[in-house]
Amino acid sequence: MYSIAQVQTYIVKAWQTIKQLNRRSLLSFTGLFLVGVSLSVAIAACDSTSAAKPDLKLKLVSYSVTKAAHDRIIPKFVEQWQKEHNQNVTFETSYGGSGSQAAAVISGSQEADIVNLALALDINKIAQAGLIEPGWEREAPKSGVVTRSVAAIVTRPGNPKGIKTWADLAKDGVKLIAANPETSGIGMWEFLGMWGSVTQTGGEESQALEFTTKVYKNASVLTKDAREATERFFKQAQGDVLVNYENEVILAERDGQKLPYTIPEVNISIDNPITVVDKNVDKHGTREVAEAFVDFLYSAEAQREFAFLGYRPVNPSVVAEVTKNYPQVKTLFTVQDFGGWDAIQKRFFNKGATFDKIQTQVANKV
Known part of the structure; x- marks a missing residue:
């Protein structure tokens, strides 16, 4: 392939040759010359567009x-x-x-x-x-x-603690592996799932606060993200129950880490x-x-x-x-049922908001 500069050089040399021809030869040659120039320019243009671009x-x-x-x-x-x-x-x-x-x-x-x-x-x-x-x-x-997902509740083989619903997470003696809403997406989603399991089924705000506080008292450590929560539960055998993304549980199954889990009938669209x-x-x-x-x-x-x-x-x-x-969810609520993300942040996760108050109660074992 020729570059534009090479084509221009060719044109100059060809024109010098043309000047030396007689009129008839000139007309004949000029026609061929113009065809050649057109083809050369087209070739150069194609070469320019087809050339590999920088990585x-x-x-x-x-x-x-x-x-x-x-x-x-x-x-x-x-x-x-x-x-x-x-x-x-x-x-x-x-x-x-x-x-x-x-x-x-x-x-x-x-x-x-x-x-x-x-x-x-x-x-x-x-x-x-x-x-x-x-x-x-x-x-x-x-x-x-x-992508979308829903929350899954994962238990130990045989489910010895009888954990099937959100409400079961608050049972005495249950050890929960949960993620921190301040650093983790699943942490926020599971908080909203727990809260909504009360308020989206006719419960009062005060009941939701009491319930989530009990649940977090059962979580001795809050992991930084969903993957750490999965590894603690599946690989390190910590805890009785894990709340995680449905897709993360399915992936663990594909990796040979199969444990019983349920998809709550009342759930949040993640x-x-x-x-x-x-x-x-x-x-x-x-x-x-x-x-x-x-x-x-x-x-x-x-x-x-x-x-x-x-x-x-x-x-x-x-x-x-x-x-x-996928299992069908009977009651699927969304962030809009809480007023949207701005309202959620202000109400639950800002400094001094609901989650901070729950953490204070958990730390003081109130």
Whole structure:
């Protein structure tokens, strides 16, 4: 293939030759010459557009339990992008508690191009810090929610403590493995699941406070994220009961760590969002490929990978394929039943709010 500079040199030399020809030869040669120039320019242009582009790196920051899914999906996207754009894309990934990950992105210690976190509240915090444009949830299908799950209650073989419902978590003598809502997405989700199991079935706020306080008294340690909770319960055999994402329990089963679990009939819809971090993708020049990756996660191909690992998909065609694989939930409530994330943060998780008060009572063994 010729470069534009080579074509220009060729034109100059050819024109010098043309000047030396007679008129008839000139007309004939000129026609051929123009055809040749056109072809050469086209070839050079094609060469320019088809040339391999510089390698590009994306930074994906996500919550702890998504690693297995991303490990399966990222190579598929990389292969597709290479085929369609002739560009090699590599991923730098980071996994941890959703709240901690959001804080790291805000501080700049994690310059994420994409965030896939456990709850929209954490992405909202990044947006409030000026890194994500307002209205991010309208930039992708399903209000930015890429996967869903529900809460699962996991017990020991034979379920010796007879734990089947949310209410059973408050029994005397039960040792609960729970995550910290201040650092972990599952920590917030399980808190809301416990609270809503009372208020969404006709109970009073005071009853919900009494119940959740009893439950947290049964949790001697609050883990930093869902993955630590899983490892303590499954690998280190700590505790009588674990509350975790349904998909995390299914993944543990696939890894040979099978324990009995139930999906409470009264449950919360755990909606996991994704978006690009606008300030960072513009700084890194990665917006096009970052947005393409987000879009790819909604594709049937990626959603089937999520479903294989126990997530509840959001792509309608995949939902239809796998609905039968999941237990049906009788009463499924959402964050909107609590007034939305801003109301939840203020009421339950701000400094001095409900969770802090519960922790104080637990510490004082009131």
